[in-house]
Amino acid sequence: MLTIDAKGIYYRELNSKVRDAVSKGEKEILLKNVNGQYYIGDGLRGETTITIDGVPGNDLAAFMDGPTLIIKNNAQDNIGNTMNSGKVIIHGNAGDVLGYGMRGGKLHIRGDVGYRVGIHMKGYKKQNPVIIAGGKAGDFFGEYMAGGVLILLNLDGKKDDRPMVGDYLGTGMHGGIIFIRGDVDKKLCGAEVGITDLDNEDNKFLKEYLEDYCKDFNLKTEDIMRVGFKKLIPASLRPYGNLYAY
């Protein structure tokens, strides 16, 4: 295990140290005293696990392809931007625009997430990106979603009376699946979304996703699945088919 002290270093230097270590084959890296440095894990490939001690800055895991990042604290905006594979585990809350255009890999967040989470996520062949947020989410959850899986759990719902998800849920959605634990108010959804109950197949997949999530945070799948889920899917793969005159 390699330890890098990030205290007072600019992101460019920090990330170049990480890149060097990964290219030399380092499999485990601990970043100590991280304090808002951008782009950790950006474009990084391989099997390395990077544990981050402190709060990392924006664009964590952008374009990442393989590594696992474990964040013991909160994280900020734009995590997993166009990420291709790998995993990001966040023990605290995370910010806005998570998983923009994400094509594969997993984002597991224990706490709340901000606005526009899962925007334009896509699946491709065997790649199936998954974002699971344990808390609540802001507006535009799953906007333009084109593939992959978004799961919102609202595990600590009773803590405050904010709604579990904001307005414009799944607006512009044309692919992928959103699972919401609890009931969904149709009024919150974009016009392109249909709400259904889960069938056996859905439950099987959901359970698989949740088991992996629970392992990361020491939770129990049964506890989570005790409350019913709703499934949101696009009403059409071609939501704007009739918009144009030819």
Added chain:
Amino acid sequence: MFRSLAVPEFLAKIDQVKCIRCKRCIQNCGWSVYSWGGDKVLIDTFKCVKCLRCYHYCPEEAITIEDNPVKYRSNANWGFYQIRNIKKQAETGGIPLTGMGSDMPYPVLFDNLLIDACQVTNPSIDPLREPMELRTYLGKKPAKLEFEKVAGGKPKLKTKMPPQIKLEMPFIFAPMSYGSISLNAQKTLAIAAKELGIVMNTGEGGLHEDIYPYRSNIIVQVASGRFGVNPDYLNAGVAVEIKIGQGAKPGIGGHLPGEKIPLDIAKTRMIPVGTDAISPAPQHDIYSIEDLRQLIFAIKEATNYTKPVSVKIAAVHNVAAIASGIVRAGADIVYIDGFRGGTGAAPVIIRDHLGIPIEYALAAVDERLRQEGIRNEASIIAAGGIRSCADAAKAIALGADAVALGTSALITMGCTVCGKCYTGNCSWGITTQRPELTVRLDPEVYAERLINLIHAWSHELKEILGALGVNAIESLRGSRERLRGVGLDGQTLDLLGVKPAGR
């Protein structure tokens, strides 16, 4: 009952005496205008777009395509297309689409600018017999150069040069995605770019494996849909471009409908077959210059600072301030796409009424960056209606480092600017994915024509430089003193930084 009150734009006619019933027109037309009637070719003129494929392939010169003389009664206020679009909208309730750049008669300032030449007091240069430098580097240039002396007393450059794109001539091919154009059209661009020592641009459709061999002549694009973007892609070309906007449709996104997404395109874009490929209007992670900076540097990190990052915007009202922000955000290249720029598909209403022409935008941006002392921080690419080498030379004199060619490159492949690219039926095999149409476009054959065009323009450019008495394109760049305006008012001249002819 009538079929449609939107009257046909063109009348396709066959001279039945000349026609030998070879049926080539039926085969060649992508819009199914012709069909076989048992003893003669039948014509459905409603479908004709005047792409002229049939005309060129008829061995007997039996075909004529005329503008429909039965157009609506002429009216100085209500033009043909205004009436026709209302009829179409009344029939469909939809937004009329179009392809290519705006065909509206807005002033083209290039046509009001003339280039200087040498007489008596300063000699012109003969480019056929004297060296003439067109080589152009795109990217950030250092504010000053430092040298060190090494053994032997020779000076050596100490300043570390930021990454550059090397072009043998100041032309590049404009971004056109696989999906908007055919793979064969992209291959044509790639082959020509490689042969010429310039670059093409993937557009936002990902990079097809067949184009990978041309990677040293490719700019890869990242846009709001993030199609086909992964670390390999970012590192595949010589530069990465962030697309914010397009001149033909500033402020709106892209939308490749699901039925135009067969397997191969889906693979290149890395999306499932048959789903719409939607590029949202904004990049939802960019709401400010700071956010743009964040994405620029996310890409620089992912490419280990080895590639210049370009930012492409549409020319709009505040373009100078926006460009200044882009440069300050760390972009190495600013690509400005003017109002008349082409498109594979855009709503007519957007294409014809939003944005500003490139001449104004270019002059304003170059001036602003100079005033702020940051012109060296980024190169400028001008695009959107470069129709000839003269336009290119004038754009360079107004401050462009290079010009991007889209429509003119497609014209070498047979395009007649019929503007119906959005239908996906292009008879020339350019803006279509129908295999029976795309096979017509042989990349090797058409690359030759494209190479010819760029060679011809390069020769013309050298002739212009020679007449100006300079021997490098660098001497023309931003040299507005070598331009004069004709028929322009004082304010426009002022904005362009150009004197009126005669002064």
